[in-house]
Amino acid sequence: MIIKWKDDYSCYDLTIDQQHKKLIDMINQMSEIVELNDGCDRYDEIIELFEELKSYTVYHFNHEEELFDQNQYDSFNIKIQKLEHKSFINKVSAINLREVDEDQIGAVRKILDFLSVWLDHHILVTDRKFGAFLQENAK
Numbered sequence: 860m861i862i863k864w865k866d867d868y869s870c871y872d873l874t875i876d877q878q879h880k881k882l883i884d885m886i887n888q889m890s891e892i893v894e895l896n897d898g899c900d901r902y903d904e905i906i907e908l909f910e911e912l913k914s915y916t917v918y919h920f921n922h923e924e925e926l927f928d929q930n931q932y933d934s935f936n937i938k939i940q941k942l943e944h945k946s947f948i949n950k951v952s953a954i955n956l957r958e959v960d961e962d963q964i965g966a967v968r969k970i971l972d973f974l975s976v977w978l979d980h981h982i983l984v985t986d987r988k989f990g991a992f993l994q995e996n997a998k
């Protein structure tokens with residue numbers, strides 16, 4: 860397990876929390892495949908999960924962005940969040956899949972390190988800021 864859900868990740872919105880839990884599960888699933896280290900070619904499985912993770916992340920970002928508008932989150936924070944979302948999608952799209960084919964374990968470990976550090980920061984810093992805003996405005 861490369862990343863584990865903790866109560867600190869809670870963002871005061873059940874759907875956002877559930878989606879973050881699913882992203883954590885997907886990262887861990889990818890990690891499990893790679894750590895099997897059984898000498899089998901797992902390229903197709905890894906790529907399938909990776910593509911799933913990418914499209915689920917886009918879905919998650921869209922959900923968050925809808926909530927920003929619905930709750931009239933301030934425009935400066937919306938701008939920062941949207942930039943963060945965009946830069947993540949660009950980074951993930953730029954990952955060289957040929958490298959994964961050549962060195963499955965090494966390349967995927969590198970990707971997983973990036974994904975787990977990124978998700979931890981995304982939840983703890985950016986999304987929790989929005990969560991605090993939601994909590995304040997729900998009073």
Ligand SMILES: [Fe+2]
Binds near residue numbers: 919923
């Ligand atoms: Fe998020």
